[in-house]
Amino acid sequence: MYTYENSPETINLFRIGTYHSLNLDNINDLQLITKEWYTDPFADSLNLDNIKTDEFKKFLLSLSPRNFSNLNERRISAVQYADQYCGVAADEEYGFSYNKKYKDYNPLGGDCANFASQVLYEGAKFKKNGTWKYEKDGSKAWVNAHAFNSYMLNSNRASLIARGSYNKVFKESFKLLPGDYVAYEKKGKVTHISVVTGADSKGYTLVNCHNTDRYRVPWDLGWSNKNITFWLVRVNY
Numbered sequence: 001m002y003t004y005e006n007s008p009e010t011i012n013l014f015r016i017g018t019y020h021s022l023n024l025d026n027i028n029d030l031q032l033i034t035k036e037w038y039t040d041p042f043a044d045s046l047n048l049d050n051i052k053t054d055e056f057k058k059f060l061l062s063l064s065p066r067n068f069s070n071l072n073e074r075r076i077s078a079v080q081y082a083d084q085y086c087g088v089a090a091d092e093e094y095g096f097s098y099n100k101k102y103k104d105y106n107p108l109g110g111d112c113a114n115f116a117s118q119v120l121y122e123g124a125k126f127k128k129n130g131t132w133k134y135e136k137d138g139s140k141a142w143v144n145a146h147a148f149n150s151y152m153l154n155s156n157r158a159s160l161i162a163r164g165s166y167n168k169v170f171k172e173s174f175k176l177l178p179g180d181y182v183a184y185e186k187k188g189k190v191t192h193i194s195v196v197t198g199a200d201s202k203g204y205t206l207v208n209c210h211n212t213d214r215y216r217v218p219w220d221l222g223w224s225n226k227n228i229t230f231w232l233v234r235v236n237y
Contacts, residue, residue, distance in 0.1 A: 004202055006061050012200040014221075017088030017096070017213040019106065056170055066203040068178055074124045074237045075179035081123030082195045085115070087213035098210070102134065105143055111210040113148040114138055116181055116193045124179060124237060126157065146190040149183040149231060161232040166220060169230045173219060176205045176232055182219050183231035190231065194219060 002012050023035035088096045098104055098111070102118060105111040117138065120126040128134065132141040132151055141151035152158035158181075162172035176182070176196045182205075184192040194207035198216055206216040220230070 004061060007201065010201045014206065014217040015089040015215040016217060019088070019212075021107070059171070060202050060204065063202045065201055066174070066199045068198070071178060072237055075177065077125070078119050078123035078179040078195070079197045082115075082119045082197050082208040083215065085118065086208040086215050087210060089208075089213040089215035103137065105138075106211060110145065110192070112193045113145045114143045115210040116148060116195050117142045119195050120235070124235070131155070145183065145193045148193060149190045149233070152233065152235070156236065158233045158235045161234050163231045164229060165226065166224060166228070166230065169232055172232055173205050174203055176219070177234070179237065180235050181233050182207060183233060184223050185229035185231065186227065192223075
């Protein structure tokens with residue numbers, strides 16, 4: 001929950017769900033923990049010394065809500081899917097679960113691209129092809145964040161709005177529409193994908209994703225490290 005200082009009466013809500021996982025093995029008739037891990041939604045937000053906070057704050061406080069009333073039906077359907085299947089961050093009525101038709105790739109390195117692909121296929125009705133597909137498993141372009149982003153841009157199913165540091169893309173981020181996506185690059189490789197699902201009371205872009213499950217979360221939250229490169233991507237519906 002958060003508000004803006006010049007409109008404290010307007011409350012913005014988002015949800016984050018994270019996982020704490022254990023591997024139990026039977027060793028000498030004892031159940032022993034052999035592996036333990038958890039996902040940290042703020043691991044990449046520890047180095048903020050280059051962000052133009054005063055300039056961006058002034059700009060953001062001057063804004064008003066954005067109007068998405070003219071979205072086409074495919075974008076609306078994509079957002080509906082993203083809201084329903086964003087896991088432990090979703091509304092209770094959806095059971096806090098992923099779509100059971102698909103494998104959960106979190107234990108294999110992350111499920112973010114698999115989720116984004118589902119949003120585009122199940123929600124927005126993009127057709128599968130030889131490169132981007134899911135049968136018993138997903139193809140590389142379906143499940144790998146870097147490959148997904150490259151496929152979308154090189155296939156003309158998407159186009160680049162902006163790429164760069166937070167300082168460079170901050171104002172461009174207000175061009176994102178529900179059904180677009182944000183890719184997060186570290187050390188030259190895209191490691192995460194989030195799907196745009198709306199905007200808050202000042203028009204700040206909100207996203208859903210898997211890994212640390214997110215529902216209507218500000219697009220940069222947890223990704224503010226100065227070493228992150230952001231790709232803001234328009235999906236061509």
